[in-house]
Amino acid sequence: MKRVLVTGGAGFLGSHLCDRLLNDGNEVICLDNFFTGSKQNIIHLLGNPYFELARHDVTMPYFAEVDEIYNLACPASPIHYQLNPIKTVKTSVMGAINMLGLAKRVKATVLQASTSEVYGDPEVHPQPEGYWGNVNPIGPRSCYDEGKRCAETLFVNYHQQNGVNIKILRIFNTYGPRMSQNDGRVVSNFIIQALKNQDITIFGDGSQTRSFMYVTDLIEGMISMMATPNNITGPINIGNPVEFTMKELAEKVVNLTGSKSKLVYHDLPKDDPTQRKPDIALAQVHLNGWQPTVNLNEGLQKTIAYFQNQIKG
Numbered sequence: 001m002k003r004v005l006v007t008g009g010a011g012f013l014g015s016h017l018c019d020r021l022l023n024d025g026n027e028v029i030c031l032d033n034f035f036t037g038s039k040q041n042i043i044h045l046l047g048n049p050y051f052e053l054a055r056h057d058v059t060m061p062y063f064a065e066v067d068e069i070y071n072l073a074c075p076a077s078p079i080h081y082q083l084n085p086i087k088t089v090k091t092s093v094m095g096a097i098n099m100l101g102l103a104k105r106v107k108a109t110v111l112q113a114s115t116s117e118v119y120g121d122p123e124v125h126p127q128p129e130g131y132w133g134n135v136n137p138i139g140p141r142s143c144y145d146e147g148k149r150c151a152e153t154l155f156v157n158y159h160q161q162n163g164v165n166i167k168i169l170r171i172f173n174t175y176g177p178r179m180s181q182n183d184g185r186v187v188s189n190f191i192i193q194a195l196k197n198q199d200i201t202i203f204g205d206g207s208q209t210r211s212f213m214y215v216t217d218l219i220e221g222m223i224s225m226m227a228t229p230n231n232i233t234g235p236i237n238i239g240n241p242v243e244f245t246m247k248e249l250a251e252k253v254v255n256l257t258g259s260k261s262k263l264v265y266h267d268l269p270k271d272d273p274t275q276r277k278p279d280i281a282l283a284q285v286h287l288n289g290w291q292p293t294v295n296l297n298e299g300l301q302k303t304i305a306y307f308q309n310q311i312k313g
């Protein structure tokens with residue numbers, strides 16, 4: 001039995017990861033400050049003797065004897081990470097330093113939940129790991145993008161300078177049950193608007209693209225990444241390379257929900273990336289034959305069913 005620390009464990013992705021790690025027979029410490037996460041996401045785990053909840057902020061040092069650390073603590077939705085941009089940078093950078101320091105002390109392997117945002121508004125398409133990106137260092141998204149880029153730098157430096165075992169995964173847009181209703185990201189926004197027959201808010205003309213991965217595919221990839229040999233440090237992209245425009249996504253959600261909602265167009269937020277699609281060749285080589293298995297229709301249906309229940313209360 002391994003003891004595993006999941007920072008951001010009460011969030012959307014972290015809570016699914018806690019479920020999976022416990023199912024695999026591990027002991028899990030879930031660390032969270034509940035900024036965007038919720039007890040509701042982990043309430044079913046609170047009675048499990050192998051699950052421990054620590055209310056803690058990752059910007060402060062944390063001590064525990066653990067074998068593995070998954071560092072997910074960081075708000076991921078633009079509206080939330082832009083609320084307090086200084087705190088977002090601190091969470092990424094000081095959180096990385098604290099988790100890397102812990103990993104160094106207890107000789108744990110530490111996995112960083114990095115992001116496709118390190119590519120910014122990419123001029124290379126699809127994005128391979130060797131592409132350095134096109135990021136505005138002083139724009140509204142920079143607290144997140146540059147925070148995550150600096151975290152990658154710290155991970156690589158702790159590996160090279162101190163021999164810490166690191167794994168960097170660059171996660172592309174992921175969706176599924178347990179996104180919060182006020183998360184603000186596109187999939188949850190569109191589904192909730194459609195279920196309530198409200199206008200579907202498309203930002204810009206809806207021609208910008210994203211590639212959406214269902215949460216179970218990501219969790220499988222995270223577990224496989226942690227299990228790779230020590231010489232595989234990443235960064236490795238993880239995502240579903242099937243690309244959709246936001247207009248296509250809106251139409252799909254309206255069809256699948258049978259909604260009466262209309263599509264309405266709002267201003268495009270500044271620095272909103274125009275296109276995004278992962279090159280997943282490295283993941284397919286290194287992650288135990290990993291590939292996405294849930295297509296967008298199937299994943300949306302499961303997510304719609306989840307939000308239907310949530311809205312009913």
Ligand code: NAD
Binds near residue numbers: 032073075076171
């Ligand atoms: P989320 O907002 O649901 O989860 C983030 C969790 O971190 C929340 O539980 C929040 O309360 C916690 N947190 C935030 N700041 C903290 C702090 N200072 N100390 C302790 N806990 C803190 O978002 P998510 O989608 O589950 O994302 C999880 C991680 O994966 C993030 O690091 C995010 O950057 C990364 N990621 C997610 C996606 C995606 O599409 N979902 C894509 C790329 C990267």
Ligand code: UDP
Binds near residue numbers: 184201
């Ligand atoms: N978006 C949209 N309507 C919304 C929310 C988001 O059209 O209600 C767009 C947003 O402008 C972006 C895309 O959907 O082009 C994905 O946005 P999200 O916030 O989910 O993630 P990110 O921009 O970080 O990929």
